[in-house]
Amino acid sequence: MSSVLSFQGVSVRRGASTILDDVSWEVEDGDRWVILGPNGAGKTTALQLASTRMHPTAGTVEILGERLGGTDVFELRPRVGLASASLAERIAPGEVVRDVVLTAAYGMTGRWREEYEGTDTEQADALLAAFDVARLADRRYGTLSEGERKRVQIARALMPDPELLLLDEPAAGLDLGGREELVGALAELAQDDASPVLVLVTHHPEEIPPGFTHALLLREGGVHAAGPLEEVMTAENLTATFGTPLEVSHDGDRWSARSAR
Ligand SMILES: Nc1ncnc2c1ncn2[C@@H]1O[C@H](COP(=O)(O)OP(=O)(O)OP(=O)(O)O)[C@@H](O)[C@H]1O
Numbered sequence: 001m002s003s004v005l006s007f008q009g010v011s012v013r014r015g016a017s018t019i020l021d022d023v024s025w026e027v028e029d030g031d032r033w034v035i036l037g038p039n040g041a042g043k044t045t046a047l048q049l050a051s052t053r054m055h056p057t058a059g060t061v062e063i064l065g066e067r068l069g070g071t072d073v074f075e076l077r078p079r080v081g082l083a084s085a086s087l088a089e090r091i092a093p094g095e096v097v098r099d100v101v102l103t104a105a106y107g108m109t110g111r112w113r114e115e116y117e118g119t120d121t122e123q124a125d126a127l128l129a130a131f132d133v134a135r136l137a138d139r140r141y142g143t144l145s146e147g148e149r150k151r152v153q154i155a156r157a158l159m160p161d162p163e164l165l166l167l168d169e170p171a172a173g174l175d176l177g178g179r180e181e182l183v184g185a186l187a188e189l190a191q192d193d194a195s196p197v198l199v200l201v202t203h204h205p206e207e208i209p210p211g212f213t214h215a216l217l218l219r220e221g222g223v224h225a226a227g228p229l230e231e232v233m234t235a236e237n238l239t240a241t242f243g244t245p246l247e248v249s250h251d252g253d254r255w256s257a258r259s260a261r
Pocket residue numbers: 014015017019037038039040041042043044045046
């Protein structure tokens with residue numbers, strides 16, 4: 001197994017705030033990780049580092065064998081897919097859905113006068129089909145529902161064929177049906193050996209797709225626990241991570257948590 005992502009003693013400080021504090025974390029080839037933690041725990045910051053968009057204040061981050069700070073991030077970036085709310089905000093509402101996915105082949109948002117290969121268009125259409133939004137390919141992005149947009153964002157992140165895919169709260173803002181459909185689509189992705197290594201940030205155990213293998217629990221910028229899901233997803237660990245008494249259930253291939261009060 002080779003290391004896909006390695007944090008060694010990573011801290012991120014901004015002014016007087018310590019956002020991540022001495023975080024060490026290893027992601028291996030074939031892993032599917034979920035990062036869980038309360039608001040402000042540092043989850044998005046961890047993804048910012050993993051996607052080369054931020055450098056640590058202290059410690060080392062290695063991504064796909066390349067050390068941040070010692071490599072050209074513009075060469076590394078296409079190898080790492082990212083779907084996040086802040087990237088999604090850059091997509092113009094008037095952009096045609098197929099182009100939203102297609103332009104990711106060149107690390108761009110917004111189509112200008114580029115010529116795309118027929119194979120790129122075929123790949124964009126195949127990704128839209130894989131996330132069950134092929135029928136929307138000719139629609140304007142701004143006319144899609146939140147659930148449809150989330151699927152298009154993930155298809156876009158997969159377009160450059162990344163070796164590592166980072167998903168920041170992909171189910172945020174979805175209704176129950178939309179969440180379940182997305183969890184199903186992500187389960188298929190997780191269970192496909194050809195998929196990239198996956199790291200998904202969420203607040204809710206219910207959003208862990210079947211096929212995910214590991215969990216990183218973050219609290220106040222530090223690692224509370226990290227390892228295989230079955231070992232980490234205990235009531236004790238989640239209670240300490242979220243700072244409230246919780247019961248945890250594991251029913252078949254799904255997880256859930258509720259107050260133990
Ligand atoms: N530039 C900055 N300067 C100071 N504090 C910052 C800065 N960026 C982030 N923070 C703080 O760092 C903490 C962690 O932020 P981060 O977005 O990584 O948390 P998160 O776990 O993703 O939270 P959420 O679940 O609410 O999205 C937060 O308290 C945030 O206010």
